[in-house]
Amino acid sequence: MELTDPPLPPDIWAATPCAAQALIVGLQERVRALEAQLGQNSSNSSRPPSTDPPQAPPRPKAPTTGRQRGGQPGHRGACRGLLPVEQVDEIVPVVPECCGHCEQPFPDAAGRRRARVWRHQVVELFPLAVRVPEYQMAVRRCPACGKRTRASLPPGVPRRPFGARLTAIVALLSGRYRLSRREVRQLLQDLWEVRLSLGAVVRQEQAQSAALAPTVEEVRAAVQQAPVVNMDETGWRQEQQRAWLWTVVTPALTVFRIDRRRGGAVAEVLLGADYAGVVGSDRWSAYNQFPAERRAICWAHLKRDFQGLVDRGGEGERIGRWGLAETERLFALWHRFRAGEYDGPELQRRLIPLQARLGRLLRRGQKNADHKAAGLCRELRKWWPALWLFARVEGAEPTNNMAERALRPAVLWRKGSFGSDSESGSRFAERLLTVVATCRQQNRRLLDFLVAAGEAALRASPPLSLLPTPPKA
Numbered sequence: 401m402e403l404t405d406p407p408l409p410p411d412i413w414a415a416t417p418c419a420a421q422a423l424i425v426g427l428q429e430r431v432r433a434l435e436a437q438l439g440q441n442s443s444n445s446s447r448p449p450s451t452d453p454p455q456a457p458p459r460p461k462a463p464t465t466g467r468q469r470g471g472q473p474g475h476r477g478a479c480r481g482l483l484p485v486e487q488v489d490e491i492v493p494v495v496p497e498c499c500g501h502c503e504q505p506f507p508d509a510a511g512r513r514r515a516r517v518w519r520h521q522v523v524e525l526f527p528l529a530v531r532v533p534e535y536q537m538a539v540r541r542c543p544a545c546g547k548r549t550r551a552s553l554p555p556g557v558p559r560r561p562f563g564a565r566l567t568a569i570v571a572l573l574s575g576r577y578r579l580s581r582r583e584v585r586q587l588l589q590d591l592w593e594v595r596l597s598l599g600a601v602v603r604q605e606q607a608q609s610a611a612l613a614p615t616v617e618e619v620r621a622a623v624q625q626a627p628v629v630n631m632d633e634t635g636w637r638q639e640q641q642r643a644w645l646w647t648v649v650t651p652a653l654t655v656f657r658i659d660r661r662r663g664g665a666v667a668e669v670l671l672g673a674d675y676a677g678v679v680g681s682d683r684w685s686a687y688n689q690f691p692a693e694r695r696a697i698c699w700a701h702l703k704r705d706f707q708g709l710v711d712r713g714g715e716g717e718r719i720g721r722w723g724l725a726e727t728e729r730l731f732a733l734w735h736r737f738r739a740g741e742y743d744g745p746e747l748q749r750r751l752i753p754l755q756a757r758l759g760r761l762l763r764r765g766q767k768n769a770d771h772k773a774a775g776l777c778r779e780l781r782k783w784w785p786a787l788w789l790f791a792r793v794e795g796a797e798p799t800n801n802m803a804e805r806a807l808r809p810a811v812l813w814r815k816g817s818f819g820s821d822s823e824s825g826s827r828f829a830e831r832l833l834t835v836v837a838t839c840r841q842q843n844r845r846l847l848d849f850l851v852a853a854g855e856a857a858l859r860a861s862p863p864l865s866l867l868p869t870p871p872k873a
Contacts, residue, residue, distance in 0.1 A: 408424075429771075432712060432713065432714055433712075433772075435712075436708065436711065436712040439711055439712075440708070482519055482521055483521060488521065493517075528591050528592050529592075530592050530593065530594055535553060535554070535557060537550050537551040537552070537553070538550075538551050539551075555859055555860075556855065556858045556859040557858070558607075558858050560603065560604075560607065562596075562600070562604060564851050564854035564855045564858060565851050565854075566588075566594070566604070567604045567607050567608050567854050568608060568847060568850035568851045568853075568854055569588075569847070570584055570588070570596075570601055570604040570605060570608070571604065571605055571608035571609075571828075571832060571850060572846065572847055572850060573587060574601070574605055574832075575605070575813075575828065575829065575832030575833070575836065576832065576836050576846065578809075578812060578813045578816050578817070580816065580817070581598050581601045581602065582598065584596075584601050585597070585598060585601055605825075605828050606824055606828060607854070607857075608828075608832075608850060608853075608854060609824070609827055609828040609831050609832070610857065611853045611854045611856070611857035611863075612831045612832070612834075612835055612850075612853055613827075613831065614863035615835065615853060615863050615864055615865065615866055616655065616830075616831045616834050616835070618863075618865060618866065618867065619653050619655050619834060619838060619866050619867070620655050620657075620670070622653055622867055623648045623650055623653055623655050623670070623671070624670075624671055624672040624675060626650040626653070626677055627677045627678065627795060628650070628677055628678045628680065628696075628793065628794075628795035628796050629648050629649065629650055629671065629677060629678070629679055629680065630648070630649045630650075630679075630680040630681070630797075630800055630802040630803040631646070631647065631648050631649075631667065631670070631671075631679055631680070631681045631687065631800075631803055632646075632647055632681065632682065632800055632803035632804055632806075632807055633645065633646045633647070633662060633666075633684070633686075634807050634810065634811060634814075635814070636658055636814060636819050636820075636826075637814070637818055637819025637820070638658060638660065638819055638820050638821075638822075638823070638825075638826050639820075639821060639822065639823075640821075641660070642660070643658055643659065643660045643819065643826070644658070644659055644660070644661065644662045644666070645657075645658050645807070645810055645814070645829075645830070646658075646659060646666055646667075646670060647803055647806045647807055647810075647833075648670050648671065648803075649802045649803045649806050649837075651795070651841070652838075652841055652842060652868045653838050653841070653866065653867075653868075654806050654833075654834060654837035654838050654841060655670070655834050655838075656810065656829075656830040656831075656833040656834050656837075657669070657670055657830055658820070658826040658827075658829060658830050662684075662686060663685075663686050664685075664686045664687070664688070664689045666686070667679075667686055667687060667689065667690075668689070675690075676694070677694065678694050678695070678696055678789065678793050678795075678796050679694065679695050679696070680695075680696040680698065680790075680796060680797060680799075680800050680802070680803070681695065681696075681697070681698065681800055681803075682697070682698045682701045682800055683697055683698075683701065683702075683779065683783070692782075692783050692784065692785040692786040693785050693786075693789070694789075695783070695786040695789065696786060696789045696790050696793070696796045696797065696798070697783055697786040697787055697789075698798070698799050698800035699727060699730060699731070699787075699798040699799055700798075700799040700800070700801065701800070702723070702727065702780075702787075703723075703724065703727045705723075705776055706719075706720045706721075706723035706724045706727060707720065707724060708720070708772075709723070709770070709772065709773050709776070710724065712770070712772065714769075714770050715768055715769040715770040715773065716768055716770030716772055716773030719761065719764075719765045719768055719770070719773040719776075719777065720773070722761050723758075723761060726754055726757055726758050726761065729754055730751070730754060730798065731798070733747060733750050733751065733754070734747075734790075734798055744791065744792075744794070747791050748791045748792065751788065751791055755788065758787075759784075761777070762777040762780050762781045762784075763777075763781075764777075765777030766778045766781065806837055809833070809836070809837075810829075810833055813829070813833075835849065835850070835853075835866065838866045839866070842866070842868055844866075849864065849866075852864055
């Protein structure tokens with residue numbers, strides 16, 4: 401057995417029996433693997449930055465420009481503009497009585513032309529008020545059969561004691577602003593003097609969830625027709641058991657699903673069994689059902705894997721450094737393409753030498769003595785077309801950032817709520833997350849949409865749609 405760096409002096413190593421050499425090498429490899437596991441952080445693994453230990457290396461900072469902090473010469477300042485006079489509710493004239501310098505009284509301004517004024521506006525909230533209509537349903541006795549009949553509620557009036565706007569605000573506070581149910585109850589009492597029990601808060605969440613159900617199903621059907629999607633998943637808790645929160649993102653729509661499984665069956669449920677578009681994702685095995693010709697692999701994850709080889713050391717370090725250099729070149733080309741310096745065909749031409757170098761790296765790396773490096777190179781050779789699909793398909797990107805950004809609010813919700821305690825709680829979470837993310841993508845007013853969805857459900861009207869309206873010809 402030959403080693404480039406034997407663990408013992410050469411003469412002692414040469415006299416060591418082969419079985420002992422194999423044992424020592426195996427123990428060395430195990431120690432290296434354990435040290436690499438202890439050294440994992442957000443720069444060399446899929447761990448989020450919030451889990452970085454104190455000894456983790458600092459995240460790289462942007463190079464300094466040498467300029468002073470703050471606004472630069474020629475920078476257009478940002479300030480709050482005044483509303484037009486037509487939108488002002490009240491104009492309060494304020495006239496000085498005397499000179500602010502010599503204290504000489506001003507003469508009576510009556511009859512003089514209007515002087516120059518300095519405008520100052522104050523934005524204030526009205527006292528929050530609650531409207532409580534009471535429906536008195538008469539009861540009449542039938543003269544024929546003698547039985548009593550009570551009048552029905554008018555169409556659109558909820559049978560529960562809370563209206564559509566209050567229900568939407570409860571869902572908004574819980575699902576968008578991630579307040580606990582006790583905090584939601586306390587806020588309603590502090591601002592509106594509305595008293596709700598914890599059970600009533602949950603019932604309003606479920607009422608809003610039911611109103612949004614057909615809307616979310618329409619979004620799920622629409623993403624299955626999208627030409628390019630990005631997918632990702634993260635951990636969740638349902639009924640104190642392990643679950644997963646999945647997301648599918650397009651430029652105009654985002655859909656979430658909570659499932660106890662993390663396998664490819666969930667991806668098939670979200671996209672359909674016959675999905676023919678391009679899927680951008682990481683290299684998790686659940687996405688292996690999509691062929692390399694219709695899959696865009698995330699280079700940001702690949703960069704972390706190369707960094708992991710560097711931090712691991714040993715025989716795989718050289719592979720990691722080479723891979724990091726090629727990754728930096730690729731992102732430099734992509735950023736110049738996004739800046740409009742050249743078009744798609746030119747991007748493909750400029751990637752040719754990079755592809756040649758990376759191909760040599762993978763061919764050499766799959767024979768590397770470090771099994772991690774060799775396994776990574778073999779995997780990348782298997783998915784070689786998926787590494788470059790972003791340069792051939794419009795709408796595809798070299799990273800999975802769209803899906804990862806969509807998951808960040810959900811991760812914050814999970815940290816505060818510890819997941820959901822029931823199947824219905826999971827449906828509420830995934831529906832609210834879907835509507836919140838999609839309204840943000842389309843610049844829709846979230847509260848107005850939630851109220852309108854609740855009112856449509858009360859009137860048994862057609863559900864609201866989140867699908868973007870096609871541009872007029």
